Amino acid sequence: MNRRLSIAPMMDWTDRHCRAFHRTLTTRALLYTEMVTAPAVLHGDQERLLGFDAVEHPVALQLGGSDPDQLAQAARIGEQYGYDEINLNVGCPSDRVQSGRFGACLMREPELVADCMAAIKGAVAIPATVKCRIGVDDQDPEQSLFATVDACAAVGIDTFIVHARKAWLKGLSPKENRDVPPLDYALVRRLKREWPHLSISINGGITSLDEAEAHLDDTDGVALDGVMLGRAAYHEPGLLGQADRRLYGADAPDVNAFTAIERYKPYLAARLEEGVSLSSMTRHMLGLMHGRPGARAFRRILTVEALGPHAGLEVLDRATDAVREAEERRQAA
The missing domain is CATH 3.20.20.70 (Aldolase class I)
Structure with a gap:
């Protein structure tokens, strides 16, 4: 190994x-x-x-x-x-x-x-x-x-x-x-x-x-x-x-935050079907956007909205969109 x-x-x-x-x-x-x-x-x-x-x-x-x-x-x-x-x-x-x-x-x-x-x-x-x-x-x-x-x-x-x-x-x-x-x-x-x-x-x-x-x-x-x-x-x-x-030395591109989220979604969806709460899974992602525009909004959405009894993947999508929008605003400025 x-x-x-x-x-x-x-x-x-x-x-x-x-x-x-x-x-x-x-x-x-x-x-x-x-x-x-x-x-x-x-x-x-x-x-x-x-x-x-x-x-x-x-x-x-x-x-x-x-x-x-x-x-x-x-x-x-x-x-x-x-x-x-x-x-x-x-x-x-x-x-x-x-x-x-x-x-x-x-x-x-x-x-x-x-x-x-x-x-x-x-x-x-x-x-x-x-x-x-x-x-x-x-x-x-x-x-x-x-x-x-x-x-x-x-x-x-x-x-x-x-x-x-x-x-x-x-x-x-x-x-x-x-x-x-x-x-x-x-x-x-x-x-x-x-x-x-x-x-x-x-x-x-x-x-x-x-x-x-x-x-x-x-x-x-x-x-x-x-x-x-x-x-x-x-x-x-x-x-x-x-x-x-x-x-x-892997001959593969680095994995960015957005790619990681897309890869994680099938796992999240399967566990949500089993009754696992979204917050118990997304709590491990709070630092994923560290140093990026919108990181604070990303953490806040995952911390607060993921606690809802029916919280699903749409919460993660909103958190991700907050980062994309913040990055677009910075680029446009």
């Missing part, structure tokens, strides 16, 4: 509707689900938690947990649903995750992470991967990151996505943990230099395709294998329309 670009798992954001929308902009990027805990997969509403549309491929399921048997069972179910990869969350810093002994606090237990990954790898035929931080709290990142990777590599895991920040489980909120701890890109590059045969992707603080290309370039004898974008891809999804050409 070519993972030069992936879209980070983001709670409350990267649901199935968001992923279907992002797929209208890039056919190549690897998409990730929100984190789903292994117990939820085993005991919850599997169709609600795991169901997805075939248009989303390639798409990875991210699991949370620390019980190898539960994770193996959940991974097996994810594979049966058709996911292309199973990823273990070793990076989330929320209080709920800490109390459940999974997420970022697992950086303190590399052997347990390796046991979990061995169980997942043994349960499925699709890739089993790790997304981690470089450490937590007062750990030395040069020890904690390498200990986690070393332990997992010893059980046959060869793909890692590294958020190049520590997580501070004491003293910082989950939101602050996304920005406050300093980034250490050099440490991730050193990891790749010392483990050249492993696939190493970098995550954290990357806001543009220019920055993504810089991480992928072999500038110091080390070329990272992939870049994972998070909030930048969500808040300004239009940048994804250039990704297939710039990061994958």
Whole structure:
């Protein structure tokens, strides 16, 4: 699987509707689900938690947990649903995750992470991967990151996505943990230099395709294998329309906002027929017109009018027309 670009798992954001929308902009990027805990997969509403549309491929399921048997069972179910990869969350810093002994606090237990990954790898035929931080709290990142990777590599895991920040489980909120701890890109590059045969992707603080290309370039004898974008891809999804050409060398025109909307409409129409609300799908599109004339009207229409009980595709058409009209007025001025 070519993972030069992936879209980070983001709670409350990267649901199935968001992923279907992002797929209208890039056919190549690897998409990730929100984190789903292994117990939820085993005991919850599997169709609600795991169901997805075939248009989303390639798409990875991210699991949370620390019980190898539960994770193996959940991974097996994810594979049966058709996911292309199973990823273990070793990076989330929320209080709920800490109390459940999974997420970022697992950086303190590399052997347990390796046991979990061995169980997942043994349960499925699709890739089993790790997304981690470089450490937590007062750990030395040069020890904690390498200990986690070393332990997992010893059980046959060869793909890692590294958020190049520590997580501070004491003293910082989950939101602050996304920005406050300093980034250490050099440490991730050193990891790749010392483990050249492993696939190493970098995550954290990357806001543009220019920055993504810089991480992928072999500038110091080390070329990272992939870049994972998070909030930048969500808040300004239009940048994804250039990704297939710039990061994958695709011989195809970039996808503009209007083309993405037309591609998304069949999905929207099918879900509306099933009773899904328009607002639950169009909320992921609010940043699509970022920087264009009419962007504010586009957001307002989708935010307000999509909430109506019978709101349909005509709302999206009105929002799109507002942008076209604003652009025409600017050109005429």
